[in-house]
Amino acid sequence: MKRVYIILLAVVIMATVQFTLIDPHQSAFVNSDARYLLNSGGVGSGKTYSVVLRALKLCLEYPGIKGLLGAQTMPLLRDTTMSEFENLVPSGLIKTHNKSTNTFVLKNGSSILFRPFDDANKFKSLNLGFIGIEEMTDIKHDIFKMLRTRLRQKNVNHSLFGATNPGAFTNWVYKDFFENPIPGSKVINSISRDNPFLPSSYLADLETLRITNPEYYSRMVEGVWGALEGVIYQLPMSQRVEPSTLPETYDEIIAGLDFGFDHPTAMSIIGIRDPKYYLIDELYKRHLSTSDIISTVSQLHKQYRFSAIYCDGARPEIIQDLQNAGLPAVSATKDVFEGIMFVKGMVNAGRIIVSQNCHYTIREFDSYIWDQGSTVKEVPIKLNDDCMDAIRYAFFTHLRNSVNVPRISMSDVSYVKPHHENESSSADAINKLRLRYRHRI
Incomplete structure (x- = not known):
């Protein structure tokens, strides 16, 4: 209600729109005059929230302005910016919505146009007054540079x-906004605790990271840039490809399904074309009921014809319903390490x-x-891990009994810790692991 009241007040003022927000960082972002x-x-x-509110401020301040809000993919855009826009903007301000x-x-x-930033050719003819980007680090630098050339609508204060x-x-965002800032740019830094609407239980969960993983806490809670230590997978840029380069057919398509509710339900769809394994699509959505999961997975099965769906065995009743x-839902092998x-x-x-x-x-x-806070053999931190599961x-x-994988190197498993003094050493654990994988070398 407070947010809607602020918006309606802005409509009355109309000349130079200023939003007064509880969070000073959000207020500074929304009301800034910076071009970038x-x-x-x-x-x-x-x-x-602040991206959507800034877009709305510009729409109210410059009647007739044309803006673009986007993200790397359409599912991300729907789940974040579009959803926030529809929740935030009163229906009384909207004339039409072309779905x-x-x-x-x-x-x-x-x-306001909502578009994914997956193809630069989609924006070459646009004349825009403003552009808003969700998760800027996700998009390519070439897309950002092209978007800058679209700010050419007349008689407005342009803003990207x-x-x-x-x-x-x-990352190019660090280089363009911190290391060597482009002319006319400004950065507003914020931390998780700045948001007064976050539940205390959520903040308490984040605070545990200060002890268990201070580097992750520094980046994801305190908002500090830099490399993360202890990243489990090193996925090269060469293994992140445009959808247009994917094979047209596959030998087989399988899926992994991790159930959630407050945490997202995540599904990874994998096309197998030996010797490569392509992650071709994903489901990632919160608050799905069992009937929602069945309906959504059924639609995906019609599209992809899964040979098997490997599910989180902690929810056997949902597996049975599927x-x-x-x-073709079955319980997955869940040996984490x-x-x-x-x-x-x-x-x-590279497979x-x-x-x-x-x-x-x-x-x-x-x-x-x-x-990093684990006292036993290392386990991954339980945060933002739904797709990885x-x-x-x-x-x-599906693959462990049929795929030749490279030998696990000493550097890969040197972090194994003994549970107690009388248990096997790290070297023994490494040898045991190598024996398990020997038949696939």
Whole structure:
């Protein structure tokens, strides 16, 4: 209610629109005059909200302005920016909504297009007053540079703005906004605790990372840029490909399914074309009921014809419901450490290829790390791991008995810790692991 009141007040003022928000970082971002603006911050700090509110401010301030809001993929855009826009903007401000083109027109003549940033050719003819980008680190630098040339609508204060969680120093966003800032740019930094609407239980969960994984906490909560130590998978850029380059047919298509509710339900769809294994699509959605899962997976099965769906065995009742619906669902092998090492070997051998459409999968590949606070053999940190679990279920269960994987090197498994003094040493654990994989070398 407070947010809607602020918007309605802005309609009355109309000349120079200013939003007064509880969070000063969000207020600074929304009301900035910078041509190029970045909201860099921790998870849950209200970045998407501020992007939508800035777009709305410009629409109200410049009647007739044409804006573009986008993300790397359409599913990400729907789940974040579009959803926030529909929840935030009062229906009384909207004149039309064209669902086929994902275009909203306000009653004052301003319009907002929602588009994925997967193809630069889609934007070459646009004349825009503003552009907003969800998760700026996800898009290619060439897309960003091309978007800058689209800011050419007359009689408006042009603005290209975006939000992102921090990434590595090598990312182009760091170079353009921090290391060597482009002219007219500004950065607003925020942390998770800045958002007054976050539940205390969520903040408490984040605070545990301060002890268990301080580097991850530094990036994802405090919003600090830099490389993460202990990243489990090193997925090269050469193994992240455009959807148009994927094979047209596959020998077989399988899927891994990790159930959730408050955490997302995640499904990884894998096309097998020996010797490569292509992650071609994903499902990533919160608050899916069992009937929702059955309906969604059934639709995907019609499209892909899975030979098997490897599911989280912790929910046997859902697996049974999927089977009753005629789906090839089975319980997955859930050995976490061995499964991770198996997938790691496949990644290192260049045999796992990921479509750029799999946004959440790629994001988790880059942030899936070992729990530094573990006192036993290392386990991954249980945060933003839903796609990684789904992938592990599929690969480890379906492929471990039939695929030749590279020998696990000493550097790959040197982090194994003995549980107690009388247990085997790390070297013994390595030897045992090698024996298990020997028949596939």
